[in-house]
Amino acid sequence: MTQQAGTGTKAGTSRGTGDNDSFDLLIVGVGGQGTILASNIIGEACILEGRNVRSAETHGMAQRGGSVETHIRIDGRYGPLVPTGAADMIISFDLLEALRYRHFLKPSGTVVSAEGIVVPISAFQNNIEIPSADWIKEQMSDIKLITVDAGKLAKDAGSILSQNVVMLGAAAKILPLNKESLLKAVEELVPKKTVEINKKAFLLGYESA
Amino acid sequence: MVTRYMLGNEAIAYACCEANLDFASGYPGTPSSEVIDTLRAQKLRDFYVEWSVNEKVAFENALGAAWTGVRSLFTTKHVGLNVAADPLMTSGYTGVKGGFVILSADDPYAHSSQNEQDSRIYAKFAGIFCLDPANVQEAHDMILTAYPLSEEFEIPVLFRPTTRICHSKSNVGLNEIGKDGVGTEHRTGDFGKDPKQYVVVPAHTRILHKKLIEKQDAMAEHLVKLGLNRAEIKEGSKTAVIAGGIAAEYVREILPDDMSFAVIGAYPIDTEWLASFVGRHEKVLVVEELAPVIEEEVRQVAGKTGVFGKKNGCVPYDGELTLEKVSAAFEKAGIKSRRSFAPVAPVADLPPRPPILCAGCGHRAVFYAMKKVFGKDAVFPSDIGCYTLGIQLGTVDTTICMGASITIGSGISHVDNKQIVSTIGDSTFLHTGIPGLINAVYNGANQTVVILDNRITAMTGHQPNPNTGITAKGEISPTISLEAICRACGATFVETVDPYDLLLLLQTSTKAKDTKGVKVIIARQPCVIAAKKSGLKRRRLTVNPDVCIGCKACVRFGCPAIEFFDKTASITELCSGCGICAEICPKSAISQEVI
Numbered sequence: 001m002t003q004q005a006g007t008g009t010k011a012g013t014s015r016g017t018g019d020n021d022s023f024d025l026l027i028v029g030v031g032g033q034g035t036i037l038a039s040n041i042i043g044e045a046c047i048l049e050g051r052n053v054r055s056a057e058t059h060g061m062a063q064r065g066g067s068v069e070t071h072i073r074i075d076g077r078y079g080p081l082v083p084t085g086a087a088d089m090i091i092s093f094d095l096l097e098a099l100r101y102r103h104f105l106k107p108s109g110t111v112v113s114a115e116g117i118v119v120p121i122s123a124f125q126n127n128i129e130i131p132s133a134d135w136i137k138e139q140m141s142d143i144k145l146i147t148v149d150a151g152k153l154a155k156d157a158g159s160i161l162s163q164n165v166v167m168l169g170a171a172a173k174i175l176p177l178n179k180e181s182l183l184k185a186v187e188e189l190v191p192k193k194t195v196e197i198n199k200k201a202f203l204l205g206y207e208s209a
Numbered sequence: 210m211v212t213r214y215m216l217g218n219e220a221i222a223y224a225c226c227e228a229n230l231d232f233a234s235g236y237p238g239t240p241s242s243e244v245i246d247t248l249r250a251q252k253l254r255d256f257y258v259e260w261s262v263n264e265k266v267a268f269e270n271a272l273g274a275a276w277t278g279v280r281s282l283f284t285t286k287h288v289g290l291n292v293a294a295d296p297l298m299t300s301g302y303t304g305v306k307g308g309f310v311i312l313s314a315d316d317p318y319a320h321s322s323q324n325e326q327d328s329r330i331y332a333k334f335a336g337i338f339c340l341d342p343a344n345v346q347e348a349h350d351m352i353l354t355a356y357p358l359s360e361e362f363e364i365p366v367l368f369r370p371t372t373r374i375c376h377s378k379s380n381v382g383l384n385e386i387g388k389d390g391v392g393t394e395h396r397t398g399d400f401g402k403d404p405k406q407y408v409v410v411p412a413h414t415r416i417l418h419k420k421l422i423e424k425q426d427a428m429a430e431h432l433v434k435l436g437l438n439r440a441e442i443k444e445g446s447k448t449a450v451i452a453g454g455i456a457a458e459y460v461r462e463i464l465p466d467d468m469s470f471a472v473i474g475a476y477p478i479d480t481e482w483l484a485s486f487v488g489r490h491e492k493v494l495v496v497e498e499l500a501p502v503i504e505e506e507v508r509q510v511a512g513k514t515g516v517f518g519k520k521n522g523c524v525p526y527d528g529e530l531t532l533e534k535v536s537a538a539f540e541k542a543g544i545k546s547r548r549s550f551a552p553v554a555p556v557a558d559l560p561p562r563p564p565i566l567c568a569g570c571g572h573r574a575v576f577y578a579m580k581k582v583f584g585k586d587a588v589f590p591s592d593i594g595c596y597t598l599g600i601q602l603g604t605v606d607t608t609i610c611m612g613a614s615i616t617i618g619s620g621i622s623h624v625d626n627k628q629i630v631s632t633i634g635d636s637t638f639l640h641t642g643i644p645g646l647i648n649a650v651y652n653g654a655n656q657t658v659v660i661l662d663n664r665i666t667a668m669t670g671h672q673p674n675p676n677t678g679i680t681a682k683g684e685i686s687p688t689i690s691l692e693a694i695c696r697a698c699g700a701t702f703v704e705t706v707d708p709y710d711l712l713l714l715l716q717t718s719t720k721a722k723d724t725k726g727v728k729v730i731i732a733r734q735p736c737v738i739a740a741k742k743s744g745l746k747r748r749r750l751t752v753n754p755d756v757c758i759g760c761k762a763c764v765r766f767g768c769p770a771i772e773f774f775d776k777t778a779s780i781t782e783l784c785s786g787c788g789i790c791a792e793i794c795p796k797s798a799i800s801q802e803v804i
Contacts, residue, residue, distance in 0.1 A: 057216075079344075
């Protein structure tokens, strides 16, 4: 069974052909909001559809309430990092974070963001003014921006903790994945007790966008 | 073959199981920690696994096991290899019987590290193999290659993934464990006495060194035979690109179809093979992260071929590479690429969102008390852990490496009369703090040492340590006493406090300040995340808006659960009920919620 790297599934110096062969997206937010679960659902949906996927996550100290970013390249065959100015989509769990990472978006891309802003605690301590939601939206008026009241929809679904799945549902129409694969991945990855809540959260998000 | 969506570190751990791993040890460190965490979480665990006290200890345990003929793994982050460098440097001399993989995860861009050192140089220094995967699948496959390779040459293999391999996910093809006997052939150790191999007295070590040198050429040739170092020559191409590690992925994405390309996946590099590839081309661009390891080899064999890389400013020495940077390297070297990516700048001047200590973290209370009692003029040497975030509270003045809070502090205390307060976590204290404490007491330093005892190795993902009371395997371990250890080191002032008891914390700190010599305060409160996971619930705090005067004393404490709008503080659902803010509030406006 010992397999040598030279004969493995991803060996040789094989190179790509054709441009834009992956759908590149970022999932961004504040550490603890569930970006990794959202990315796992997308990754699992890719496996269900037999497609390649590459992603890169923030681990370690950056999770402690800091700004977090996950890069995902659906049908990706190379490195996991999405280049700036090239993402097809950004899913953001926080409006301020959507603006922080918008430079990754390509001009024709879409930002799907939750409405709320988690105020960074350092802003209270250092008297830094937090930009208003309207100002942030104004800064993104040149790109396609879809905002979702994720908090309300998550509560409607049965748990405020399902906001990440609401956001995924809201993004699903643009993602190049079947709704059914995503729903199946939700079912497989969320805690058993919360499957119904999360499926509802996904569908509420899906219908809202 | 099954395909799963897997984290790089999980795929590495899985491959170790496929390769019939018998023994694993390591010390947690981002980005390496999930390898052992995955191994210890396996349901059918027919191998030995431990979290060790530090990397030197872990390395030697794994080496000892490999000497008995079993397959062994040691995991660390790059800087941990410095701690294990002593045994590492001689492990090539002694060699191994069973396959021995030294996993040292590098962290270009220092996402979670104090430096950007390159482990490939260590492999060269020690005369051992180094395997450098370009992606998650290759990381998996290379582990399967590493064990037989280590056994064939009786040499340890340094396996060097980087953050973007360890913490990347991808579809990975795996050989299912248990199916067709995969991963079920385990060995029993049998140490065969051989002092000429395992006792490196001068008379033995001189011979062992010669043998190691003699192996190098065959090692290099074998890596080409295995296809780990491979070239795809395009007839008529005057230009070639050579890349190693994840840089090979960035290059593949933009490489023109008609250009020659070589991938360096392993070291030592066969010089003749490299020379023949380089010599075919007029121009070669070398793309690799961190040190110019490949580039230096290429320059040595280049002859008339023009070499482009770090040394002429095409590729940066620091940080991690991206498609944008690799695009720029092609451009600077005057090489056309199939696609190009120009960097786009982020929106400027947004409020930053740095990571912070959790709501209810006991460390914050300690830092608050330290600042209050010892004042701004005191020196606060600190260490590696979540508590390094205390820099935001003005109570972390130095951090260099594991265990250095006590030693940097004692050094300063011998030449500077300021009050010194060193902070160190429980895991870090056990890792390399103890010798520093013995030394401080022995040599008459004047400093306070605060052990921030949260009973766990928190920052890297809540791994257990000897202070936690359980092992990596989840078994109950004998109790150790930090108090007894500190007293045994010679410290006479050893006081234990609960950091949630702010008054006692302040009193104990004042007592330490007024006492000469080495004073140890053990601030003990389980990590708030670990406590929550184990089911501990405390009632949340709430602000009475009629009593709050908007003085912001609680806001300055820096707890992420405390907000401030319309001249009044409020407490969010992040609150974990530590109650420190209630003790700080001068108007007693904060109290526990009444349910």
